[in-house]
Amino acid sequence: MSNENPVTPVEVQPRPVLDLLPKYAAGKPPAAVPGLTSFKLSSNENPQPPIPAVLEAIREGVDYNRYPDPLATKLREALAAYLDVPADDIVTGAGSLGALTQILQTFAGQNDDDVADEVIYPWRSFEAYPIVVQTTGADAVEIPNLPDGRHDLEAMAAAVNAQTSVVLLCTPNNPTGPALTTAEVEKFINAVPANVLVVIDEAYNEFVRLDDAVDGIEMYRKYPNVVVLRTFSKAHGLANLRVGYSVSHPAITQYLRVIATPFAVSSLAEQAAVASIENMDQVVERVQRLVDERTRVVEGLRDLGWEVPDAQGNFVWLALGEDTPEFARIAGEQALSVRAFGTEGLRVSIGEEEANTRFLEVCSKYPKRPTLS
Structure with a gap:
């Protein structure tokens, strides 16, 4: 019989922020x-x-034993032609949520002086926002929606301060439904400092039929602090393949690519997304x-x-x-x-x-x- 004292197990603890996350x-x-x-x-x-061409592209997939192109070059080139933007302005991610996570990990969190950045977003909105914001170490600032489910952009602009690093706009807003107009988004962008990143989340863009709805790509063309989020999960029916992307200027993408998860978009997902774009x-x-x-x-x-x-x-x-x-x-x-x-x-x-x-x-x-x- 051993006389050795039993080893007291050490209980591994996660970061304290996990207890605070929804x-x-x-x-x-x-x-x-x-x-x-x-x-x-x-x-x-x-x-x-998905459309027949996508199903065919999936069936023809090969090289599953090889890593995909980390830059998803074919997909970015197809998107560049479709959106009329430079391919270098596109950064892919595992769905628009993956692309958003990359943005927040790059531009929000704790600073060297131990002061946390603030990220402002409407609420209720996409329920992953508070999770990914607080996981970075940033402080979440939730601004209640108006009674009709729309963003209260005036209150959101008023909440911007020296600690604000990112503002999230969700249009149409999930789960309430209304979309933002061009005029109100431009007014908002011009009301916040140019060093605040304005992320326009357009996961449901293809479903919008509002005549004066904002077009995130047009906002990105006009304002260097705008980032657009889009996905293939909804309109394209590729939710299971996890394909999303952001569009922003090189001053932003140069940092996003440092943080971007390697191989987030598989070659199978890339082939499917390209086939979907080619048959829009x-x-x-x-x-x-x-x-x-x-x-x-x-x-x-x-x-x-x-x-x-x-x-x-x-x-x-x-x-x-x-x-x-x-x-x-x-x-x-x-x-x-x-x-x-x-x-x-x-x-x-x-x-x-x-x-x-x-x-x-x-x-x-x-x-x-x-x-x-």
Whole structure:
């Protein structure tokens, strides 16, 4: 029998900030209900598969034993031609969230004087914002949205101070739906110091039909402190392949490439994204089908007396407040998974026609109508 004293195990501790971070809650799959087809309306996924050319590019993929091009050169060149921007102004990432993480790791965090940068963003907005901001060591400054779900840009501009390094604009805003206009974004950019990075998150850009909606690429062309985020996850239906990118000027990209995760975009994902760009007419056609369904759903809700914000993404927002959990449960009983945000409201993705029709039927029987006041 050994006389050695047992070694006391050391409990490894994570960084203290982890205790402060909200947990990212991915959309849950729908429950199986006898007699009903289940539909997932909780993750803003495109219910349509990628276009045929993309599926063919995936089938033809080879060299899985080799690392991909770390710069995703073919993809950046295809995007450069499509967007009419220099390829060197494009930095790819694992989805737009990966691209955003690279931006925040580069331009926000703790400084040598132990003073944290501040990152301002609207709230409620994309639920990953507070996680990725605080993970860098920066302080998150959340500015409540207006009652109609729009950014309060005046309050956001007023919150900018000497510690502000980055401001995030989400247009259309996920999960509430409204898009920003060109005039209000330009007014905002001109109201903040030129050394503050303004990130325009356009993950749902292809779904926007607002006449005077801001175009992030045009803002990037005019203002050197603007960075645009876009993704192939939504309109292109490539969520599982994780392809996103940012567009900004060389004064910014030179630093982003230092931080960028190596090989974040696989060669398979790159081939698929390039094929999708080369067949944008088919992508646009599929997006329009979803936009048409979105219009049907929004009009149907308003005909029922439901007040909903302007919907410019592939989803609608129901400001149900304390009734949010109850509605989510009822929808689940009808084999529809929706995305509930505590007691604030629900985001419901535009899905298959049958799913959207059933959602409207659930709403028609639910007696408590949301309001935007």
